[in-house]
Amino acid sequence: MERAAVDGTELDYELRGSGEPVVLIHWGVSATWAEPLLEQSALADHYSLLNYHRAGFGGSSPVGAPISLADHAEQCRLLMRALGIDRAHIVGHSSSAAIALQLALDDPQAVRTLALLEPARPAPDTEVQAAFRRDFAGPAIERYQAGDRAGAVDIWATGVFGPGYREVMEKGLPGAIEQCLADADTFFRHELPAVQQWSFTQDDARRIEHPALIVVGEDSPRTFPERRDLLLSWLPNARSLDLPATTHLLHLQNPRGVAEGVAAFYADA
Numbered sequence: 001m002e003r004a005a006v007d008g009t010e011l012d013y014e015l016r017g018s019g020e021p022v023v024l025i026h027w028g029v030s031a032t033w034a035e036p037l038l039e040q041s042a043l044a045d046h047y048s049l050l051n052y053h054r055a056g057f058g059g060s061s062p063v064g065a066p067i068s069l070a071d072h073a074e075q076c077r078l079l080m081r082a083l084g085i086d087r088a089h090i091v092g093h094s095s096s097a098a099i100a101l102q103l104a105l106d107d108p109q110a111v112r113t114l115a116l117l118e119p120a121r122p123a124p125d126t127e128v129q130a131a132f133r134r135d136f137a138g139p140a141i142e143r144y145q146a147g148d149r150a151g152a153v154d155i156w157a158t159g160v161f162g163p164g165y166r167e168v169m170e171k172g173l174p175g176a177i178e179q180c181l182a183d184a185d186t187f188f189r190h191e192l193p194a195v196q197q198w199s200f201t202q203d204d205a206r207r208i209e210h211p212a213l214i215v216v217g218e219d220s221p222r223t224f225p226e227r228r229d230l231l232l233s234w235l236p237n238a239r240s241l242d243l244p245a246t247t248h249l250l251h252l253q254n255p256r257g258v259a260e261g262v263a264a265f266y267a268d269a
Contacts, residue, residue, distance in 0.1 A: 001013060011053060012031075013050060020048065022043060025092045026052075033176075036173055037091070042259040050080070055071075077107050101200060114208070119231060122230060128223050136160070153177075168252055211269040
């Protein structure tokens with residue numbers, strides 16, 4: 001990967017292909033999270049793909065002070081500008097879908113479309129959301145605070161991905177579990193608090209007029225379809241895509257389906 005200085009932060013990045021730019025923002029669990037989409041011909045053969053490590057992840061600069069999702073969105077915008085990208089299709093997964101939405105709010109001209117893969121927020125106040133916090137989020141944070149990083153990652157991943165996540169991750173993105181452990185400090189110390197503190201209201205959503213695609217795995221926990229339904233009712237120009245036989249790991253389980261669905265959305269946007 002190459003390296004760029006963005007407002008005092010060094011970010012690792014790679015830029016592949018040619019055509020309209022597509023920016024892949026990785027989720028906070030692992031710096032390598034977006035990589036399966038880089039090899040899919042539906043995107044790689046027709047678009048210029050920017051993949052980068054956010055601050056605190058992978059080879060990019062570590063994070064000292066707390067960093068908000070708005071800070072990550074601003075760093076994405078500045079990286080785009082440094083690379084001569086004025087406007088791009090933005091792809092985010094889970095917490096990085098929130099970063100994509102924040103970027104669209106902060107600089108609408110920098111965003112052509114939004115592809116939101118199982119957004120982590122906003123979270124409606126339902127029993128499903130409360131059960132996730134009680135059964136997985138809370139115990140994972142407690143385990144991390146007790147010094148058990150591996151146990152914390154395992155509890156979180158089981159709750160979000162399902163009990164068979166290890167096999168899926170190692171098959172779809174070899175080394176992903178090790179990268180999750182390497183990025184665990186940033187995830188638990190910075191990413192989760194930033195997601196919890198991020199505010200995104202219906203009024204905010206109404207300001208985002210960009211075409212938006214919300215992608216959900218049909219076998220994902222109910223928490224993600226609930227968030228999809230909420231965003232579909234809030235965003236003025238949104239549509240959805242459900243991928244069969246996939247979970248929150250949808251872009252590892254079926255990267256071709258994700259890429260082809262996103263590319264078809266771009267062609268029609």
